[in-house]
Amino acid sequence: MGTMDIVKLHGGEPANFLDVGGGATKERVTEAFKIILSDDNVKAVLVNIFGGIRALRPDR
Secondary structure, three states, X not given: OHHHHHHHHOOOOOOOOXXXXXXXXXXXXXXXXXXXXXXXXXXXXXXXXXXXXXXXXXXX
């Protein structure tokens, strides 16, 4: 969500946010892009990939 805030701060107009989760398949991502690109108002797509995010457990 912070990325969308920065885009807005610099004059962009974010239209969508999609979190496919850590287990996203190629097919799931492909379908997501098809949905996003079906909107004629979309001028660009920004992909922000986070790696290594995992749940922290207090017992470890």
